[in-house]
Amino acid sequence: MNRALIFDCDGVLADTERDGHLPAFNETFAHFELPVRWSQDDYARVLRIGGGKERLASLLTPAFVEAAGLPKDKAAHQRLIKRWHKEKTGRYTTKVRAGEMPGRPGIARIVSEAHDAGWTLAVASTSAEESVRAVLEHAVGRNAAAWFSVYAGDIVPRKKPAPDIYLLALNELGISATNAIVVEDSANGLRAARAAGLTTVITVSSYTGDEDFTGAALVVDCLGDLPESPARFIENPHKVENTGQVTLDTLVNLSAR
Template sequence: MPALIFDCDGVLADTEQYGHLPAFNQTFADFDVPVQWSVEDYAVKVRIGGGKERMRSILTPALALQLGLKDDDAIDAAILSWHKRKTEVYKGLVESGVMPARPGIARIVGEASDAGWTLAVASTSAEPAVRAVLTHAVGESLAAQFSVFAGDVVPAKKPAPDIYLLALSDLGVSPEDAIVVEDSGNGLRAAVAAGLRTVVTVSGFTREEDFTGASLVVSSLGDPDGEQAEVLENPHGTDVPGVVTLTTLQDLLAYPGPGDAGSAPTTDTEIP
């Protein structure tokens, strides 16, 4: 059976601006770190894969000295403490319901589950945070069907392909039978480097990024009775009737993946 693998932040829910950013800022305040990121600041920081890595990016030698972090061990310990607190704050925001699922997520997960597809999340965020977002987005029953690959399970984070390669290996799925939903250029590059076809659902921080190599770029997956999917890039001319459906994904799987030559479908399936 095919596999459907989601990124978390910006894909399952619009978590960056309304979850991670305020959680980072609350954490900095809690630890008396004299940093508060604006939305504009965070639009730059979000390009760094991983929360601990984003936190580490603020620690200039001068700031580390000001905070009494005299060596690498002290810095590492501080970042672990900060990140633990940040995850707690973030989970609270998720559970408060301030970040609803993005359009089409629960619908397409339900379709994939009914069809027997393998479901997974591959994210650089901490696993407790990913599971909280996933459960809030699709409900406990569907969330229980997911394999979750998150946080520090691989040493190199996106745009490195490591987390997707790990997911494929653990799931026992070949790249030819898997499709990814991402929202960022870093995530797309990670998936493409793993040989995976990728649908991009752009978010507020990523709409202007380069999505060369994507199989389809849309504003969201869309819902029949709600927000419609705006098609931004459609290199295969796949039919997207206002929503991305499981049939859409099956059509995309018929085309060669990033590591394959040619552009024609790989099966006899008729592609609109």
């Protein structure tokens, strides 16, 4: 049986939002002399919007446009969003390549286990593809990153919580939903994966601990690396064995429920 393990990127492969995306957004705002700086609390709210361009677009209220002295027509707004997003992506990717955001516990381990067992590996993310590939290489190593198919950015018309990115990944990989497991970190990601019929494991990240993960097959604080970083099982509705790590056996048992 051909199985697939599909990861979200931000918050899953690495805890990138707090230490990568947020400062990159704020540096971009300063670069363009925009009258906004997102605090940690601001960014927690913004994260409910899927996609970086969409988060930038949320700024463009009439009051903000007036305060920033921006043009008022929609076409100009789209050009501005594209420029801002390109600048932000470049700054974020520089941070990733500088090694500022290591992979989360258990990621490199389970990727190696899945590859050795013949599983198909993929990333499905609403972030820009350049950013995703940079995070992937630093989380699992350049050689292991080559094992992955990457589906990211504007490759689909609707971002999470729509299921489009996962439906595309399943179609391109030639894998049925019943033979795939997703690792996500957010309620939006869970909704997207579940709408595509996928069994979903949640690894909560800096901004998602208080979200509603109803429907997740398992919720943990990380995938775990023993003995240094054991996984804490937060919600375990299927009562799978807690060994301190999420393993391939854990995932197979979850997919059978």
